[in-house]
Amino acid sequence: MVNLTPHALLFTIAAIGIAEAAYLVKTRRSEIAPVCPIGQDCSTVLSSRYNHLFGVHNDILGFLFYIAFAGATALLVLEAVEVSSLLSAMKVMLAGATIMSLFLVYLQAKVIRAWCFWCVMSAATICLMDIIILTTTLS
């Protein structure tokens, strides 16, 4: 029987990411300042000129990534598609998200010089996903 622990962890983290990204999309569209649980710079970061990439808001990119990753994890559990191809696709997606997260952390630290709780949390979730993917066997 397949050990589902890493799958459950990845799915849970992706689901938290979905909830977080959905919250940021909702507050932006409603033009409401998001709650900033730690610090006071969330609005500074989220309304900066770096809040979008290739014309798409970062919150939407994050939402789509987390949905795709959660969906891929679910397909892995269901063994609905060929596992090795799906795992490769997930690793490529995660590598892209990791690069983007590192870039956004760099922007907050060196360019905007303000930290956003939600952006740091998103970077932490991506980091956790990296650790799970690198240290466990998903099959």
Next chain:
Amino acid sequence: MRYTENIIRVGLGITFLWIGILIFQHPDAWGQALQPWALGLLPIDLRTAMMQTAVFDITVGFFLLVEVLPALFSLLAFIHLITVITVVGITGVTARDIGLAAIALALTIAYWPKRKS
């Protein structure tokens, strides 16, 4: 809305989503949990009923997660959990389902639109 409701909402959403996926994985095994009298009431075959349950769980979980119509989906979650407790009967995991049902009811009350006075 306080942090507590949001944490509970996301947690319940994740639970519903994950259980939905697990039911999709083994619908027949999950169907075995039903009491014989409940099986007799099903108008469709057990496998189809469990697949529909999985779709329902995933739908409720997703809408809770993204906080769209949270009062409605919390209420649906509560009704669903009470139905599960009824058709499965008292087992080793009933206490967990009672806890989840209580959480869903609390969320329904928290998100229910307040009457303006």
